[in-house]
Amino acid sequence: MTGDLHCHTTLSDGSLGIEEVIAQAKRMNLDFLAITDHDTLSSTSRAQILGDRYGVKIIQAVELSAWDKKRNEKVHILCYAPQKPNRLEGLCLKSCQIRTECAREMIEKVMERYPVPRDAIMKYTKGSKSIYKQHIMRALVNYGYATELYGYVNDKLFAAPNGACLVTREYPDVNFVLDLIHSSKGVAVLAHPHMFGNIELMKELTEAGKLDGIECMHYSATPIQQEALKKYAEEHDLIVTGGSDFHGLYNSTITHIGSYTTDEENLEKLFKLIHQNAKKAKKTGEASDGAAHSETAPAETVAENA
DSSP, X not given: OOEEEEEOOTTTTOSSOHHHHHHHHHXXXXXXXXXXXXXXXXXXXXXXXXXXXXXOEEEOEEEEEEEETTTTEEEEEEEEOOSSGGGGHXXXXXXXXXXHHHHHHXXXXXXXXXXXXXXXXXXXXXXXXXXXXXXXXXXXXXXXSOSSSSSHXXXXXXXXXXXXXXXXXXXXXXXXXXXXXXXXXXXXXXXXXXXXXXXXXXXHHHHTTOOSEEEEEOTTSOXXXXXXXXXXXXXXXXXXXXXXXXXXXXXXXXXXXXXXXXXXXXXXXXXXXXXXXXXXXXXXXXXXXXXXXXXXXXXXXXXXXX
16 A cells, blocks of 8 residues: 655646546556645545546645745645645635745746746646746747756746745745644645755654654655654654655656655554544534545545554
């Protein structure tokens, strides 16, 4: 029993649609898949229907944008199976608005340098809840101002912290995001700690009891770093997750669905926690029709077979 617990679709900054992603997960013989589009749970209903069709169990999920104010660093938190997903709607809308406002300013800056029509960029955002730098770069490639999505032109325009067209703003505070996830009765996992330099933050959040898991198996960490993260998570009784962080054409490095996965032992830990959250939500009358049944079904199955 294996699962890829981190991938993206055209609802955010992926290049493949929901069905294409799920069909590929089936080809890779994955049992479970979590579609973790940035700051949106819009894939939930369709993903569940398609998952049933292809024989891949879908775990409702979202990758939430946050900010480490102490270190002035970006943070991503993976939220799995929120039993009260409506509580995350305001946060998702706010983060998508922040990202889109930044992107619109970046588009203006890019258009001052390159005579590319706005429509050439916006056509790639159809279906997405936000506008991403990858959409801008794709238009620049199409119009001959770059030969690749990542490379010299991308670095010149968007590399942090001094990219000529880079516009950034703070996302909601990471502690607020984690509290909201737990309020929604979701499972909170720190995504790719090495990607944004979140190791010290990881330790602080662990000591504060705010994390349920750590994404240890991810391409941004070396094999040695992955093992160190795994050891740390196990020592602190945290779930060890893995995911490809698949974006298709928009990946900055080679990675495919199923390239990094979560093993059976940790999937069982995840499902156990999901099941506990579902029981708590039901007991307190907080269960919501917005929470897809696919999240509690695996937990019940695991509990029955344990």
